[in-house]
Amino acid sequence: NAGVTQTPKFRILKIGQSMTLQCAQDMNHNYMYWYRQDPGMGLKLIYYSVGAGITDKGEVPNGYNVSRSTTEDFPLRLELAAPSQTSVYFCASSYYAGNYEQYFGPGTRLTVT
Amino acid sequence: QKEVEQNSGPLSVPEGAIASLNCTYSDRGSQSFFWYRQYSGKSPELIMFIYSNGDKEDGRFTAQLNKASQYVSLLIRDSQPSDSATYLCAVNKGSNYQLIWGAGTKLIIKP
Numbered sequence: 001n002a003g004v005t006q007t008p009k010f011r012i013l014k015i016g017q018s019m020t021l022q023c024a025q026d027m028n029h030n031y032m033y034w035y036r037q038d039p040g041m042g043l044k045l046i047y048y049s050v051g052a053g054i055t056d057k058g059e060v061p062n063g064y065n066v067s068r069s070t071t072e073d074f075p076l077r078l079e080l081a082a083p084s085q086t087s088v089y090f091c092a093s094s095y096y097a098g099n100y101e102q103y104f105g106p107g108t109r110l111t112v113t
Numbered sequence: 114q115k116e117v118e119q120n121s122g123p124l125s126v127p128e129g130a131i132a133s134l135n136c137t138y139s140d141r142g143s144q145s146f147f148w149y150r151q152y153s154g155k156s157p158e159l160i161m162f163i164y165s166n167g168d169k170e171d172g173r174f175t176a177q178l179n180k181a182s183q184y185v186s187l188l189i190r191d192s193q194p195s196d197s198a199t200y201l202c203a204v205n206k207g208s209n210y211q212l213i214w215g216a217g218t219k220l221i222i223k224p
Contacts, residue, residue: 040121042201042214043157058211090156101147102212104156 001026004105006091012111013081021076021108023091031094032074033058033102034066036087043090049074050097081112114139117204119215128224132189136202136215139183145205146178146185150198151217157201161187192222 007022025032030051035043045058049068063085065077074093078085088109092102118137126132134148145164149157163169163176163185175188185204189196202215 040216042117042216043203043212044214045211048211100145101159101162104158107156 003027004091004093004103006089006105006108008108009106010109012113013078015081015083015112017081018077018079019081021078021089021091021110023074023076023105024072025074025091025093025103025105026072027093027095027103028071029093029095029103030071031097032068033092033094034064034074034076035090035092036060036085037090037107038087046076046089078110083112086110086112115215116140116206116213117202117215119200119202119218121216122219123221124218125221125223126192128192128194128222130192132192132196132220132222134187134189134200134202134218134220135184136186136204137184138202138204138213140204140206140213141180141183143204143206146176147203147212148174148176148185148187149201149203151201152198160200189220194222194224196220197222 004025033048034046044060047066049055090107091105094102147162148160150160151157161176163178169176173190177186199217199219201217203212
């Protein structure tokens with residue numbers, strides 16, 4: 001199993017550009033999550049999904065959108081990138097709800113200039 | 114008050130000693146508590162989880178939970194240089210799907 005995969009690993013965006021961060025898992029997990037991690041900070045939940053077709057906002061959803069058309073994929077869309085979105089983005093998945101182990105992808109380091 | 118608080122460190126511990134990491138949380142409804150390890154530039158990985166008051170041991174790691182005092186701790190016995198990492202405490206938000214994360218404690222094991 002590849003586990004949780006994310007692409008790209010690194011990306012530099014100009015202010016106002018848009019992009020999609022890809023996330024896929026091959027563990028047949030129902031629950032998937034997008035986090036951002038700023039330097040010296042904990043993880044902040046952006047969006048999560050409890051299954052295909054069902055998504056909900058987390059703690060810091062502004063400036064982002066998600067979709068979940070399949071169990072495997074959970075892309076994160078950044079519209080009109082801003083410097084405040086410079087961060088490391090982690091995708092995670094779990095078989096059960098938030099009180100069980102989450103498996104993380106390797107992360108995407110995004111810089112907006 | 115932050116929902117999950119950890120001392121940012123760095124915490125420096127000699128090799129072979131016991132490292133003690135602490136975490137406090139504010140939501141009395143929380144029932145699940147996790148310790149993740151994160152090496153620099155890498156993603157978090159689960160070390161231990163605990164649901165009940167008391168101690169839970171797994172090899173060199175012991176998680177301790179005290180719900181009355183709202184703290185959870187992680188003890189690492191016989192610390193090794195490979196234990197040098199940032200340790201993140203995560204607590205579930207009541208019965209929600211969400212985990213609330215502390216900012217992490219950086220642990221340095223000195224040979």
